[in-house]
Amino acid sequence: MAEKQELGAPIPWVALHVEIGIGTSIRKFNKLTAFDSINKGGIIYHIPFSFGVELGKNNNVNLGFEYYFQLSVEQFVGALAVGITFPLKN
Template sequence: MKKTLILFIIILTSNLVKAQFIKEKSINAQIGYGISVPYNSIDEIADNGFYVQGELVLKVASWFELRPYAGFILTSSNGKDLNDNPTNEKAESKAFLLGGKARVRAPIPWVAPYVEIGIGTSIGKFETLTAFDNIDKGGIIYHIPFSIGLELGKNNNVDLGFTYYFQPSVKQFVGAFAVGITFPLNNEK
């Protein structure tokens, strides 16, 4: 199943690059403050870290884009909850992110709100330790990306948003508050 999902994503993204319904192509680079949070926790914890991602932006219409992506998230526990109290609970991820998303946006100059959803894989090491879960897993798992944010600037080339990757098989989600910049590629007319 995992190999089939990866093969499907590769075939889908390679065929979309030359598709005639793609109006413009760009590259989006994002960097941000990463977090990981367990689904079930008694203590309020959010482990922090680093997030980076690159996306191939395939504009279908002024309000709809397809976005194959590759990224990396690294989070680790400091042994404290959000109130600075010691805790044994944690949700750590060290993973390469790969997948595809669809973005729906309001085509407004200067400030364009958006929402996106997709499917992908996380490849790496995941640890979720709570009163209810004790998961220490490595390898390939699926995730569901979800993002909300704003595209800023005259050409909407600055991206400011919250992006999350729900990972049900390890009972945690990872995410980031990220800033991105979009660079247009040579688009054929």
């Protein structure tokens, strides 16, 4: 579950976007490293953040980076995302 806000810049054939929000995860987290050990479960909040660019005449190709910061368990997750949007009906 997450609530996000998006800010975009409409440029012909290119649309830049940035998103940030707040959300929750319900699960068990286990982190064991040489420096710390964290074992938490239940509802953990996270901060989703992403930025990228949409390309094409109809902005149907998306290239971006997505991150989830989970401060209470001292970790973050990131990914490179590539997407293509196409209409199901004309």
